Amino acid sequence: MSEYIVIFSPELSIQPDEFATFWNSQPQLQQQAVVQVQNSQAIATYDMPSWVVGALLFIGGMTADIAKDVITDVLKEYIQSSGQRQPEFSVIEKIEDGKTLIIVLPKEEN
Numbered sequence: 149m150s151e152y153i154v155i156f157s158p159e160l161s162i163q164p165d166e167f168a169t170f171w172n173s174q175p176q177l178q179q180q181a182v183v184q185v186q187n188s189q190a191i192a193t194y195d196m197p198s199w200v201v202g203a204l205l206f207i208g209g210m211t212a213d214i215a216k217d218v219i220t221d222v223l224k225e226y227i228q229s230s231g232q233r234q235p236e237f238s239v240i241e242k243i244e245d246g247k248t249l250i251i252v253l254p255k256e257e258n
Contacts, residue, residue, distance in 0.1 A: 152215050153186070154250045160234055162223070162252070170226045177222060216241050219250055 156162045168183040220239050227234045236255040241248060 152181070152219075152248045152250055154219060154252065157237075157251075157253045159254045160237055160252060161232065162227075162234070166230070167223070167226055170229070171222060177218075180218065215248060216250055223252065 156164060156167075164185045168185050171177050171181075171183045216239055223237070223239075237252050238255045240251045240253065242251065243249070
């Protein structure tokens with residue numbers, strides 16, 4: 149079983165608990181992974197910026213090569229369904245201590 153930790157930048161105003169509920173309420177997504185909200189102490193061992201206040205832990209059978217794409221697509225669906233105006237975001241994948249960290253940040257303007 150694989151674990152993926154998704155960390156949201158607070159600049160995106162994405163609430164981890166609301167996104168977890170959105171994910172877990174959809175049977176086709178829940179078959180791939182169940183999402184649990186983690187607090188900042190649970191992810192404090194990772195080299196992350198001090199702004200990290202919460203994260204999501206995806207536990208399930210997603211493979212590393214699809215996890216980032218699936219999570220990105222579902223994030224877009226979540227933002228659209230919530231009616232929130234969000235800046236465009238980028239997703240960075242980082243492997244640390246055998247876990248895949250998926251970090252969601254506002255897209256930098258050039």
